[in-house]
Amino acid sequence: MRRTLKGRGCLGVLVVAALVLAGCTTTGGGTAFGGKRNCTTVTMAVSPEKLALLTELAATFNKDKIDGKCVDVRVAKTSSGAGATLLTEGWPDEPANGPKPVVWSPAASSWGAVVNQRLSDKGQAAIVPTDAKPFMLTPLTIAMPRPMAQALGWPNTPIGYSDLLALANDPKGWAGKGHPEWGPFKLGKTNPNFSTSALSATIAQYYAAVGKVRDLSLEDVNNPQVESAQRGVESAVVHYGDTTLTFLNNLYRADSRGVGLTYVSAVAVEEKSVIDYNTGNPDGILDPGERPRPPRIPLVAIYPKEGTLFSDNPLFILNAPWVSPVQRKAAQAFEAFVQRPENQRKVLRFGFRPGNPSVPVAAPINAANGVDPGQPQTTLGLPTPQVLVRLVEKWGELRKGARVLLVMDVSGSMGDDAGNGDTKLELAKRAAITALDQFKSDDLVGLRIFSTQIRAQEPKDYIDLVPVGPISADREQLVHSIDALAPTNGTPLYTAASAAFDDMKQAFDPARINAVLLLTDGQNEDPRNEDLDGLVRRLRSGSEGASSGGNTVRLFTIAYGRDADLAVLKRMAEATNGASYDAHDPTTINQVFTAVVSNF
Amino acid sequence: MPRRLFALLAAVAMVAGAFGMRHLLDQRKEDKAHPLNLICVPDLTALCQIIGQRTDINVTVEPASQTSGRVVALNGALGIDGWLTTGPWPSMAEAGRQAKGLPRMFTTTSPPVLARTPVVLAVWPDRAAALRQNCPNQQIGWKCLGSVAGKRQWKDVPGGNPIWGPVKIALPDPGNDAAGVTVLGAAAVDYFGRPDVAAADFEDDAFRDWVSGLKSTTPTREPTFSEVLATGKSLEDVYAGLEADVQPALAQYARADKPVLLYPAPMTTVDLVLAVLPGRAGQRVRVLVASAVKDHLADLGWRLTGGPGRQPALPALGAGGGVPDPGVLDALRLVWKEAA
Structure with a gap:
């Protein structure tokens, strides 16, 4: 008898513990990403330009309760195009992409239409409402x-x-x-x-x-x-x-x-x-x-x-299976909150026009x-x-053609672990091969690798594995060559950048975007050429003003891994009015490669 | 003897009470087993939300044309208990059923009017000034609005400024929208200058050209008035809509260059109606909806039938009418659909 009672007592304790635990769990799946306890979590994926403002508004909103319950609106940055792609794919890989959003706020409603159409093409139901109010x-x-x-x-x-x-x-x-x-x-x-x-x-x-x-x-x-x-x-x-x-x-x-x-x-x-x-x-x-x-x-x-x-800038409360009625209601309350005149006046600070016409359009507009x-x-x-x-x-068919030399660092450090079991070079190879799909068939693409003393005769520090030519003809060769890359010696960064720039300039094609895409995981390790200022001067004089001769080649650089010198790569890229991209976390290289190739 | 009689009566009363109680319990059970379903038109979204929040009715929002199409085509159960929409639609749908020899769907062909709201125009001041130059007695009405629309570009409109680009007039879509067909009916009455417009009138080529002109300036999806106010005159030069939507938004508008609110003659009202199906479920919908919305209609800008509404400064409603009968309106919808 006592045992039975004791057993019941244990069961009771377990039930109480379970209830306490259940009570501690946030509504709507917020716990996985650290939502406030006992609150309804409303995750938002918003385009970068309104991250600061919505974060500020969410902090104020979260102080009040809705129907006696607290709400935890959590704002995360996702560019509009990336958000559209993720929603079309069911928002996979939450650890990498952030939690599935209850509210999606791209920069424009057009993205919602794109998502619904892509879902429709896949035989899936629309998840983006069509009647959202403009926020700003x-x-x-x-x-x-x-x-x-x-x-x-x-x-x-x-x-x-x-x-x-x-x-x-x-x-x-x-x-x-x-x-x-x-x-x-x-x-x-x-x-x-x-x-x-x-x-x-x-x-x-x-x-x-x-x-x-x-x-x-x-x-x-x-x-x-x-x-x-x-x-x-x-x-x-x-x-x-x-x-x-x-x-x-x-x-x-x-x-x-x-x-x-x-x-x-x-x-x-x-x-x-x-x-x-x-x-x-x-x-x-x-x-x-x-x-x-x-x-x-x-x-x-x-x-x-x-x-x-x-x-x-609509606030789309998604009609997605992962959005609960409680979250929907909380999201609606937040949407009404941001439309209040006192909150709408804040959008002016960021250079936007208020979405609520009861607030005048004023300075700085x-x-x-x-x-x-x-x-x-x-x-x-x-x-x-x-x-x-x-x-x-x-647009993909009609856009300006590209002529791009892909310059990849194959120095010894590229063989280091990327942190996920793969080497940095393996991850970069996969990303580069994936990125090839972004080129259109008549784009011209070449592949060059560099490392100190990579070959016996001049030029000793780089090799053209695939000369710049039509990707439609060379795709297989490019894929095969990238796939076969292996880490070797040091990093003659300045020599490689300078030579690639000169070579592309020499065969400049005015009908195309002429560019060098340079990926490196390190710093210049070549005692024969350490003149960064001289390199930057050369790149700049070859890129702007009368000295460029109008033949402008843009240098786009990827700082890959922890040891890459982002500041130096930024100076080099900016000297040609190109851009530098940060892939310090090697696992982001896929997204970064995609972003870089979007320039062409 | 009286005691026996009393006992007998008491027994009968108890049995009757028991039956009554049983009946009530059965009804409750049946009510629970039969969830109520209401279709609501998109123009009435705010009301639909209130009904959804304050009752157990399942509310589905659907364009009037879709519901009407199903009502006309169905020779069986519609799967709903009521339809909250604007005036002519239930009557038009019933007329369509009658033409096909189908029995009546709703309890009445002319459902009672819950509230009314006039059709109005909101026009940006500079556009209004230009339009007045093109209208008789400087009164902006449907006929001259259609004529200006037919010119397509402001550079071709006397008083218009070329930088305004194309003429943009937002009308609720008569093909799909609940209020749209009433608006087009009012426009046709103004065009012909008489209320007794008939379907035969629509064969007139000049009228069809006029409708085409109006349609050419109208967006496929009419924006909300809030969108128009938020984006300014670049979106629409003229917005035709319901006073219930337009007037409260204008009252809140705090920017320079406020649109003017016009009541084009003849003043036309859009009537809010609830058509219910015969039977207990329909009756319950009628009671629940009436109870849920009665305190909100005036707040939402509707004028209660028989009362002035909450805005005494607004013009009084006329006797109503002024819109062609449902069969004619249906023919007019067809003219709109066929317009280039």
Whole structure:
């Protein structure tokens, strides 16, 4: 009897313990990622530009209770294009990609349409609602250095894509507008697979080409005459990329050296970025102690006369199987919270227009910052999801061709463990092979490896395994060659970078984006060549101003692993108005490679 | 004897009470076994949410055209107990069923009106000034609005500014939207200048051109009025909608250049109706919905039938009417669909 009672007592203790544990568990699966106890966790995946603001708002919101229960809104950064891809794939690999979001906030509603269409193509139900309110707004603009805009008639003459197309197709370039010193017209535009401004710009280009403002159709997108116009615009592109910040940072540096007007003539960016640039904060992030300094030549926002699109930053409460009714309700409460006037006024601080029209549009959205709150005159209709998806595919076919030399470090340290059982070289090889799929069939790609004394005769420090040629013909050879790479000696970084730059410049192809993609895991280990300043001077003089001869080769660098010298690689890349990418964590190399190749 | 009679009566009463109690219990059991289903049109989302929150009714939001299509085509159970929509739709659907020789679906062909709201136009001031130059007596009405729409570009409209680009007029879609068909009906009445518009009138080529002009400026998906206000005049020059949606949003609007609110003649109202199916479930839906929404209709901007609503400064409603009958409206929907 006593045993039975004792047994019951134990059972009771277990039940109580289980209940206590259950009570300690957050609602909706928040425990796996450290949500507050006894709270409903609302995970949010938001595009980078609103991370700081939404984090601040969430902290305030989390202090109150909803229906007597606490809510823990947790905000994580995910770029719009990456979020769209992850949602299409069911948001795999939560440890790497973050928790499945209850709320997804890309920069624009168009991404929601893309996700729903991709799911529909896979026979799956839509998960993104179509009636979300805008949280904050910013229109897509064509940012131009003020003198260039003035040369096109700004501010008295409306300017549009048709004017840019005419300028891009004019062999005289800016000379036709009385400014031969500015060279050809150069457009900065990102990759619409990644970037909202690029997606919006691509939509706007198509509308401009067909003369519509709504209801862009598949027939329009597939029209050969429209294709021709698209090729014309794309031909003026400097390079692509995953973020407009690369252009703005490069332009800002070029401006500080007095050569801004030769780097890029126009960049498709959001109005908010024009404000950031003109206030001396081109990437929109002020580091501690950083003092913004306005550029010498400010940008002005051109609102294309054919119309434009707004980035509306919706808060999509997903209709996904992992979203519980309790989480949905909490998310709705947060959505209502961010729409309150006192919270909407905060978006102005970040250069956005409030989504709630009960809050006035005010400074910094004003002429002093190169923007016009009375613009745009026409908002273009968002195409149907089918058209959107086709449009992005079509861009892949019509974009400017690339001529790229892939330069890979095969020094001995590449054989070190990457932290997950693979060597760094193994991970890099897989990422490079995967990235080859991002090139289009008529792109030209070559493969060079480097390490000290890698061969007996000159040049001793690098070998061209696959000469630059059409990837359609060389793909197998590239894959085979990358797959066979093995670690060898030291890192003659400066020699390799300089030689690759020179070789690509020598055979420059003006119809393509000419670039060197250099991956290294270390620092320069070559006593024969240690002159970094000299290298940077050479790269710069070969990339901008009259000394470049117009044959601009961009250097894109990947700092791979803990020992890579990111600062040096950044200097080298920026000297050519390219960009440097950080893959200090070797397991991120796949994403980083994808981001780098998005430039071509 | 009286005591026996009393005892007998008491016994009968107890038996009757027992039967009554049994019946009540059975009904409750049946009610629990039969969850109530209501279809609500997207224009009434705020009301639908209130019903969903305050009752046990399963609320599904669906465009009026879809529900109507099913009502007309079904020769069996609809799978719902009620349809919360705007005026002409249940009547149009019943007319469609009658034409196919099918029995009536709802308890009545003209469900009672729960509340009303006028059709209004919200126009940005500079656009309103330009439109007035093109309208008789400077009164912006449907007919002149359609004529301006037919010019497609503001550069071709007297008083228009070329930088405004294309003429953009947002009308609720008469093909799908609950309020859209009423709006188009009012526009047709204004075009012909008489209320007794008939389907035969729609054969007129000039009228069809006029409808095409109007349609050409209308987006495939009408934005919400909040979207229009948030993005400014670049999205729409003119927004046609319900006073219940437009007036409260305008009252909150705090930016310069506030759109003007117009009541185009003839003043037309959109009626909020609840069509229910015969039987106890339909009856329960009627009671529950009426109880759930009665305190919220005025707050949501609707005018209660017989009352002034919460905004006495707004113009009084007319006697109603002014919209063609359901059969004619259905023909008008077809004209809209066929318009280029």
